Amino acid sequence: MADFSAQSYRQPFPFLDIDPTMESLTQFAELNPQSFILDNSAFNFQTFFPLSINDSLLSNQASQGETMSGFIHNSNQSSVSAQPIFSAKTEVEEISNKRKALDILESSSGNSSSSSPQVSETGIKRRNNSGKGKRAKSNEKEMEKPKEVVHVRARRGQATDSHSLAERVRRGKINERLRCLQDIVPGCYKTMGMALMLDEIINYVQSLQNQVEFLSMKLTAASTYYDFNSESDAMERMQREKAEEAKELERLMREGYVGIGGVACFHSSSTYGPL
Amino acid sequence: MNNPHRLNPTSLKSRFTTRFLRALTKIRAQKPISSSSPTEIFRRYRRIKVAADKSMAYSVRSRRIWSRAMLCKLRSRSYRRQDPCSGRRSGKTNQAIMKKSSNENTTTRREDGVGFVEEADELRQLVPGGETMNLCNLLDETAHYIKCLTTQVQVMKKIADFYSF
Numbered sequence: 378m379a380d381f382s383a384q385s386y387r388q389p390f391p392f393l394d395i396d397p398t399m400e401s402l403t404q405f406a407e408l409n410p411q412s413f414i415l416d417n418s419a420f421n422f423q424t425f426f427p428l429s430i431n432d433s434l435l436s437n438q439a440s441q442g443e444t445m446s447g448f449i450h451n452s453n454q455s456s457v458s459a460q461p462i463f464s465a466k467t468e469v470e471e472i473s474n475k476r477k478a479l480d481i482l483e484s485s486s487g488n489s490s491s492s493s494p495q496v497s498e499t500g501i502k503r504r505n506n507s508g509k510g511k512r513a514k515s516n517e518k519e520m521e522k523p524k525e526v527v528h529v530r531a532r533r534g535q536a537t538d539s540h541s542l543a544e545r546v547r548r549g550k551i552n553e554r555l556r557c558l559q560d561i562v563p564g565c566y567k568t569m570g571m572a573l574m575l576d577e578i579i580n581y582v583q584s585l586q587n588q589v590e591f592l593s594m595k596l597t598a599a600s601t602y603y604d605f606n607s608e609s610d611a612m613e614r615m616q617r618e619k620a621e622e623a624k625e626l627e628r629l630m631r632e633g634y635v636g637i638g639g640v641a642c643f644h645s646s647s648t649y650g651p652l
Numbered sequence: 653m654n655n656p657h658r659l660n661p662t663s664l665k666s667r668f669t670t671r672f673l674r675a676l677t678k679i680r681a682q683k684p685i686s687s688s689s690p691t692e693i694f695r696r697y698r699r700i701k702v703a704a705d706k707s708m709a710y711s712v713r714s715r716r717i718w719s720r721a722m723l724c725k726l727r728s729r730s731y732r733r734q735d736p737c738s739g740r741r742s743g744k745t746n747q748a749i750m751k752k753s754s755n756e757n758t759t760t761r762r763e764d765g766v767g768f769v770e771e772a773d774e775l776r777q778l779v780p781g782g783e784t785m786n787l788c789n790l791l792d793e794t795a796h797y798i799k800c801l802t803t804q805v806q807v808m809k810k811i812a813d814f815y816s817f
Contacts, residue, residue, distance in 0.1 A: 550788050555791060585805060595812045600679075
């Protein structure tokens, strides 16, 4: 059984080397479920060929390029929710252990939470297999798929110990999150370095906090002014306040998607709102 | 011009709006005619600001580290205000815990190997509960915190405009 799995494991590699395009990888994925039915945890092929987990996903989608752009858009839109995209730190350690044990190719892929189809950046890089002698140079392929496990593949000429791998994964996570923040915070340009972006983010958070303080002061002033000029009858005031609260909620709900157009939208809506 | 769609009643914005408006009416009901002394006004301003932060934190519940930290801070402060005796017990232990954790983390000088230590520390001071987060989580929390702050500012702006008509 070990022979069979080792043999079948080695089979797909010629495909990878001869034809380094997306189609080859889909072929590879299709080959996968057939060859590795006998996979077991001993060799942990599932970690090496995560494509097998999502082969249904692959088969459904025509081209990888489309999915990649689609997922990128998804990430940009859903980044605001900011759920932790990457989860598996333990997986990296696991993989590094397996790597030391078996010293075979691994694929690097991003990670995504299983609940939501968010972006995970997967770079599948090849490395010269020591057992095969000289092979083709490593290429970097980007494939976006929702995955559950983080794999890290060493690039040619880079250190392959577990620490630098974990470092690289962490740096990748941080970069991903900085990119999401860049979309949220106005005034961040891609050409800016990380330090500048962090400065911009800090300024933005400070300005937002100041705005909240200023608005609460404004509300205090408005409420005291209102109290001074209102009728002395407390009951009536309470009733009016409740009615106003209800109306205001209604108005806020209605205006919610008029946009952040602000005052103009507010005025225009107030004309038709029954006061 | 009727909008057929309704805003999601469970969205962050609506949750925050209802809570904040309720708190506002409560505040205004407490002190119907307040003197115009600066201390009174300042006190009311503090109350409104705390109400804003509290309603935002409660709208997010404990799903985020920053909201949990903010709720902790608010609770300890309110305990200290109400009852000095109990405040000394619970508030102090709470603050002691938070101070201890923050001291540990600041003395260990989080060198994450990425090299943005100063900015990261500044960001940690801004985001509530940021002292206990590594850079990765800090960026996550910052994104969510910014989103909540913008919602807060939006709603408060509209309320202020309404009241100043």
